[in-house]
Amino acid sequence: MTFFDQFLRDHYDEFALDQYGLGKRWDTLLLTPRFVTSRHVVALVFPFRRTEPALVVKVPxxxxxxxGVLREAAMLAQLSTVVRDSGAGVPRLVAVRDVGPYTVLVETALTGLPLDPRTVAADLPAAVAAGTEFVGALPCTQPAASNVEWYQRAVAAPLAALEELTGPDAHINEMVQQTHELLAPLRRSQLPAVIEHGDLSHPNLLVKSGGALQVMDWERSLTDGVPGHDLVFYLQYLSESSEQAFAREAQAAAFDKAFGEQGWAIDPLSRHLGTxxxxxxxxxxxxxxTWARSTATMVDRLAQEAEVDPSQRNRKVRMALQSDRDFWLWRHVLNAA
Structure with missing residues (x-):
């Protein structure tokens, strides 16, 4: 019996797990991503002799x-009604409990077909429509007029944290400085705050038979995100998928095709910003x-890894950055600018 099974048995009645189709027997599939930035072990819980999971359990x-699990739990509690009414899907929060130094999150499982690169390539317009509808349904949480410190919170502070985590690095320092210089007109602009998922790409995306997007893994989400961030991230994923671009240079070329002059992603992004x-x-x-901020999220994802071996902290962080797709795209857009 795994930790997950024992945890569910200990809380079976408290969580009313029978309402999710779980009897006294179930099957558990453990997922243990090996990416350096993966922070959680995940269990899919299947009702006995069923092929679709009923629950997802996460533990750091x-x-x-x-x-991460606390952020996801808070976001699911806030979003469950808003997004469900739009026809899109997010998991429903079941419970959050502390077990020693670990916080365990239990949520409902989403079902549907994976919106993987092959599915995207087979029907790019349908994937664009599903994503723009989903992102459009995410609510604004603060009007532009009162969101006065948005740049410091959403851009400057994360980039400063990234510089601190990487240590003295002339290249990173130069990229941060160039980013602030280029974004000076944006810094002076008023923008509303929005719900932001932060990682709209495979394997976090499923599609129902009617085309509605189902989105899981809200551990990077924000209630005070930046308009357009999620859609830029999502449309880049679609461009890479439709071009079968899996190497870094190919991903940069996919970016140019989507967001360069006359790029196909400009129109849906522009219309979304208008709304x-x-x-x-x-x-x-x-x-x-988008790409500066997305790279900066590695601070949160790598902080624990760095603390395990402080003597190698800066080297490990720099190595992780050099292999990260978002970092490559950040560097690419700066070079293009």
């Missing part, structure tokens, strides 16, 4: 690294901000 890999009341002239700057 490192003791005390609970911020948020954002000046569409800011679109190129929001694209730059």
């Amino acid at each position: 890999r490192q003791p005390g690294d609970n911020s 948020r009341g954002v000046d569409q002239d800011l679109l190129p700057l929001l694209v730059i901000a």
Whole structure:
């Protein structure tokens, strides 16, 4: 019996697990991603002799690294009604409990077909429509007029944390400085705060038979995100998938095809920004901000890894950055600018 099975048995009645189709027997499939930035071990819980999971249970890999599951739990509690009413899907929060130094998250499982690169390539327009509808349904949480410190919170602070984590590094310092210089007009602009998922790509995406997007893994989400961030991230994933671009140079070429001059992603992104009341002239700057901010999320994901071996902290972080797709795209958009 695994930790997950014992945990569910201990809380079976408290969580009313019978309402999710679980009897006294079930099957558990453990997922243990090996990426350096993967912070959790995940269990899919299947009702006995059923082929679709009913529950997902998450636990941090490192003791005390609970911020991701706590963030996801808080977001699911906030989003369950808003997004479900739109026809899109997010998991439903079942419970959050502490077991020693670990916080355990239990949520409902989403079902549907994976929106993987092959599915995207088979029908790119349908994938674009599903994603733009989903992102459009995510609510604004603060109007532009009162969101006065958004740049410091959403851009400057994360990049400063990235510089601190990497240690003295002339290349990173130069990229951060160039980013702030290019984003000066954006910094002076007023933008609303929005719900932001932060990682709209495979394997976090499923599609129902009617085409509605189902989105899981909200551990990188924010309630005070930046308009356009999720859609830029998502459309880049679609471009890479449709081009079968899996090497870094090919991914940069896929970016150019989507977001370069006359790029196909400009129109849906521009229309989305219009619905948020954002000046569409800011679109190129929001694209730059997306990849700088997405790279900076590695601070949270790598902090625990760095603490395990502080003597190798800076080297490990730099190595992780050099292999990260988002870092390559950040560097690419700066070079293009």
